[in-house]
Amino acid sequence: MAETAGTLRAAVQRRVRDINATYHANAFVLDMLSRVQRLINVGSQTILASSTLTTAANQLIYTINSDVNAAAIDVMRVTSNNEDLAKLTLSELNQIDRQWFRKVGTRFEAWVQLGRTLLVLYPSMSVADSVSVTYSKLTTDLGADGTALEFSEEANLMVMNLTEAILLLRQRDMSRAITPINQFVEQFKLDSKGTDLRHVEIEND
């Protein structure tokens, strides 16, 4: 049987020695698990989804979490007519075309993500069209014990370690929080795709 949010909640409460939810209410622990899972997925880009973005004539700037999808965070891939568009940075696009801001073409060639909010499709088209966008998604809210988990078992270990550390900080049990934090940092280094945690120093007392 697949693990549910309730399984993780109970496991974390056992770890912080609060099996009766005396200090951390069940709803609070579920909320923390949910937030931690979402945060880890933004960093690790593990759970992906795709949507069709309907493009407007002469428009090349789109808002990721409204035009693409409310659950979209970082764009991973954009295809048009089954062809991958080139991923560029803003400075690369500026070097390629100083007039990109109003360029109209006959097919989409490249895309640029600006911060975590905007997507540029270059050039714009003179008619409405569509592209397929693959993105890291906001994972499902773990609002109830029965909610199914989207992460793998290994990724759920990261979620549990970080949530445990947060609950221990809430208990002001800082020394016990060190172990799950260090475990998390080690796991995340192995599982992430390039996020650098080396500047994070965890004190030992």
Add this chain to the structure above:
Amino acid sequence: MTKAATLTLISDLSKGQTDATAIGRFYDDVVRELGRVDVLVRATLIESVIDQAGYTLPDAVVERQATFFDMHTLDEVNTATLETLGINWRDDKGTPIAVFTENQTENAFSLYPLPQSASGTVAGGNFGTSFPVYAISSIHTNFETDLPVWLELPITFSVLHREFIRESNHTDTDFATACLQMSTLLFAILGIRLSTPEENE
């Protein structure tokens, strides 16, 4: 997520020990710092006026990343460079090719040379068919209080650090230090490096 929701979370994580006024102020500080990193990026259109060099972006704008006149990407220059063009460079007219900000108020900038074409009225922020020719556009980081839900936890711990490190009847330097480390870790997961208040001093 709204500021109010985050402040509730901050209070929950401190078991109700925080001062509501102080954490509200610290929240604004953290969110403004967040505006300096490449996370919340927006595009803004401004109406251009013939022979007018100076323009001002909305208060929410934190840092400009790129500025455009109509379709042209404008170069960032300083006035020393423009002085080399002659003593009357401020009167030069044409299609703007550069932008400068020296000795101007926050979010104000000037175009060089003076535009000779005015845009029509800009209609909101639609970068589609209603985007008028000769408009000035800016891509910039933004100060926003309604933030993505995945930013809430790192902001929460950054605020907790500031709240418990300050002199008060609930000062707890150990907890504050742990919150700073947690905040740094959570921002690092997101690929964000924020400076601490101590680094800013």
